Amino acid sequence: MISILGAGAIGQLLAHKLTEASIDCQFIIRDQSNYEDKWLINTLDSSETRSIATSQVSDTDTLSLIAVCVKSPQLHEALASIKHRLDDNSQLILFQNGMGHELIAQQFVPETNIFFASNTHGAFKNSAHSITYAGKGSVQIGSLNSSPKPYWLADFKSASLNVEWSNSIETTLLKKLLINSVINPLAAIYQCKNGDLLADKYQPRLLALINENSQFAKSMQLDFATSLKQIIFEVLEKTADNYNSMLQDVQNNQPTEINSINGYLLDLMTRHEFNASHNWRLWSDFHISYPPLKTQGIAKAKTFDQLQYSITQNAGTERPFTGTYNQHHDTGDYLCACCDSVLFDDKGKFDSGCGWPSFDKAINNKAIAYRDDISHGMHRTEILCAQCGSHLGHVFDDGPTETGVRYCVNSASLDFIRQE
Structure with a gap:
């Protein structure tokens, strides 16, 4: 049976x-x-x-x-x-x-x-x-x-x-992973059928992801590396009228397979020290469009006072040197105030003198989503919680540590759990 x-x-x-x-x-x-x-x-x-x-x-x-x-x-x-x-x-x-x-x-x-x-x-x-x-x-x-x-x-x-x-199921699964990691989230972000990704307006991003995945497959000595572009285009043509499962899931407010597809691929690329800038941007953009804990984050934010709600939900900013965690040096983890996802820890925190809590790295690369911000006559990079989409602050490339990065975060966007 x-x-x-x-x-x-x-x-x-x-x-x-x-x-x-x-x-x-x-x-x-x-x-x-x-x-x-x-x-x-x-x-x-x-x-x-x-x-x-x-x-x-x-x-x-x-x-x-x-x-x-x-x-x-x-x-x-x-x-x-x-x-x-x-x-x-x-x-x-x-x-x-x-x-x-x-x-x-x-x-x-x-x-x-x-x-x-x-x-x-x-x-x-x-x-x-x-x-x-x-x-x-x-x-x-x-x-x-x-x-x-x-x-x-x-x-x-x-x-x-x-x-x-x-006898080589792992290679078979990897090939499907490298195909789905391009098609599924892109079609979900653009709310389109698979075949629509062949349109000229999507070609630059589509080709950048295909090229990056092909280079990774080549670095892994996978036998389909040189033909991956052709394979993906054939899949797009064959399934041109399909709304893929990831898009259907987000349309039906169901959990998606982003973690087992793109999340697994990014972990694999990281372990092999592969530069996956286009895949990381895809991960970030997907989570900005569809943060999995958005409902929970909004529900908790409704319990905040007016200032904290404005900061986390409307990209507000607390006045410098006023936040709880600006001069805070305890050992532990800094969590998203809205959904409790771990974002930073004390090992990455430093005193930048800017008046807001500063970190030189996130707890992991999947924790933060990034979005261009051209407000107030400036061009900056906004940082958000990848799980619930709440506003955290901005990231700059003027950090004094070896990472060269400074995450400038509102205290109102954070909670803290002390480690004994």
């Missing part, structure tokens, strides 16, 4: 194709009352309704093989919900976009029982029990641990999904 965790577009497509091939499968669901017995799949030529079995999360029988089709932000919660149904022999096939999901999966099953699937089939969800199969592709399945082909591979290959075993 193949269990499918996640009844989204890909989960439903998988269930339809396995059922069509007479392979036993079932959805793992939270509440039986929310699901019907009939599931509809539409193609360009036909529509078919199938009966697909369901099993509730709360059931107690052990699950031997689970195709995990939830999106990456829901992965930990989804696996935790069936933890009581897993044992040391349970195997997972992870269908998430992006990379790094093994770190979550290892909390629930042995590392050798984790497999990865790279899917290029196109499908979108019409309703809770209906999908449209929009384009045929393929599925490559493999392991990061040089595991032999599993016994269940034959079942997947018997379904009409063009399934193949990959």
Whole structure:
């Protein structure tokens, strides 16, 4: 029995194709009352309704093989919900976009029982029990641990999904990562279909990102490095009419896969000391457009006094030498006052004499978002909390330390947690 965790577009497509091939499968669901017995799949030529079995999360029988089709932000919660149904022999096939999901999966099953699937089939969800199969592709399945082909591979290959075993699944996932990291956030920022990115007005930024990713692939000695531009253009043409999943998520106010796609890539580039200026700017611009904790940040800001609200939400500025943290030298972390995300620590703080708390580096490069500011007749770089979008201050390149950077931050934008 193949269990499918996640009844989204890909989960439903998988269930339809396995059922069509007479392979036993079932959805793992939270509440039986929310699901019907009939599931509809539409193609360009036909529509078919199938009966697909369901099993509730709360059931107690052990699950031997689970195709995990939830999106990456829901992965930990989804696996935790069936933890009581897993044992040391349970195997997972992870269908998430992006990379790094093994770190979550290892909390629930042995590392050798984790497999990865790279899917290029196109499908979108019409309703809770209906999908449209929009384009045929393929599925490559493999392991990061040089595991032999599993016994269940034959079942997947018997379904009409063009399934193949990959001995180099990490390279396959990296290629998809370098493609998605360009297309998905760009289309989300510009609120457009994938194919619209081929327009002249988007070409400079598109090509800059493709070139940077190609150079990184070359530095990693990946065999597709020289053809990455062609591959990305082919994907854009093939999916020209698609609104990609990241754009759909932001339009539906759902968590996106930005961390597992672009976040993972930036961490990888940082570890390899690769200059990723265009990718960092893309990360920043995406978080300015769609800060994931914006709602929480605004809600907390509504409890502030007028000055603190004006500073954090309307880019105001406190008077110099008046802030709580200007002359503050305790050991600990400086947090965003609106969402509690860690932004700086005491190791990066220094006295610049400017009258506002100053830091020569952020706690990490993902913590801060940057935006051009031409107000008051000046050209400056505004800094914002990347998680909630609250205004922090500005950053300048006149820092006296080895970083050469001075983050000039309003005390009103910060909270502090002391470390003993």
